[in-house]
Each structure stands twice: as structure tokens, then as C-alpha cells.
Amino acid sequence: MKQQLGQLALLVSDYDEAIRYFTDVLDFELLEDTVMSESKRWVRVSPPGSSCHLLLAKAANEAQQQQIGFQAGGRVFLFLYTDDFWRDYRKYTSRGVEFVREPAKEAYGTVSVFKDLYGNLWDLIEPVKQ
Known part of the structure; x- marks a missing residue:
């Protein structure tokens, strides 16, 4: 059996704001921006060359709003x-x-932690070459 992750949903408060951040700041590619309804779009972004994508999902209710940046x-x-x-x-x-952890050399590679525009924490990692 062969499986892989295709995409992950990331809660955002605004589609256009999130698209600008991921494409202009992190240099992700905008793969798709399809209007599904008056309030919903299907927006996918990805780092260049990646097979896994982020689905930017606008929070649709108060419970989802509270989880933005805290997923x-x-x-x-x-x-x-x-x-x-x-x-x-x-x-x-x-x-x-904003990087919240200084760069460090670890056994698995060079790494630092940053916050995205909503406060989600990301590791930026250059893995050790095998």
C-alpha cells in the first residue's frame, strides 16, 4: 500500500490576506482559488516543488474563529x-x-521556529543531508 498526505486545512480569517502572506512573504505558489459560494472559496497554496498543499480555510463560525492560530x-x-x-x-x-526560537544545529538539521501571520508555529528546517 502507498499513501501520502495531499493537503492540510489551515484556518484563516481572510482569504486574500492569507494568500498575500503565503505568496508574498513565504514565496508559496497559489495553486487554486476557486469561488465555491458567496462566503466560501477553495484556496490551495504550496511551497515550490512540494506535493503537500495547504488548504486555506476561512473560519465559518465562532468556534473556528477561536482556533485560528491555535490549531x-x-x-x-x-x-x-x-x-x-x-x-x-x-x-x-x-x-x-517573527522567529520565536533562535536557529540551532540539531542532529536532524538546522532549525528555527517562526510564527505565521495568525500565530501558528512553524519549524523552518534544513535537514542533514544523508
């Missing part, structure tokens, strides 16, 4: 792998991305 209860939620940690760290820092 993992304050833990690191998403892991962004890169082929050049320092290039991306410097680029993101220059674009105002």
Missing part, C-alpha cells in the same frame, strides 16, 4: 523543509517574519 494548542504545527536554511531565514526575517 495545535500552541505547539509547532507545520514543518517547512528547505534546501538552504540561512537563505530562507534571512529572506523571511527581512520580510518581517
Whole structure:
């Protein structure tokens, strides 16, 4: 059997704001932006070359609104792998991305933690080359 993750839903408060952040700040690609109804769009973004996508899902009710930025209860939620940690760290820092943990060399690679525009925590990781 072969399986893989295709996409993850990420709660956002505004589609256009989230699209701008992921495409302009993190350099993700906008894969799809399809209007489904007056209040719902199907918006997918992805890091260049990734087979796993983020579905930007606008919170539809108060319970969902309360979870924006807190989908993992304050833990690191998403892991962004890169082929050049320092290039991306410097680029993101220059674009105002808030890193909440200093870069560190770990057994698995170079890593730092940043917050996205909603407060979700991400690891930026350059894995050790095998």
C-alpha cells in the first residue's frame, strides 16, 4: 500500500490576506482559488516543488474563529523543509517574519521556529543531508 498526505486545512480569517502572506512573504505558489459560494472559496497554496498543499480555510463560525492560530494548542504545527536554511531565514526575517526560537544545529538539521501571520508555529528546517 502507498499513501501520502495531499493537503492540510489551515484556518484563516481572510482569504486574500492569507494568500498575500503565503505568496508574498513565504514565496508559496497559489495553486487554486476557486469561488465555491458567496462566503466560501477553495484556496490551495504550496511551497515550490512540494506535493503537500495547504488548504486555506476561512473560519465559518465562532468556534473556528477561536482556533485560528491555535490549531495545535500552541505547539509547532507545520514543518517547512528547505534546501538552504540561512537563505530562507534571512529572506523571511527581512520580510518581517517573527522567529520565536533562535536557529540551532540539531542532529536532524538546522532549525528555527517562526510564527505565521495568525500565530501558528512553524519549524523552518534544513535537514542533514544523508
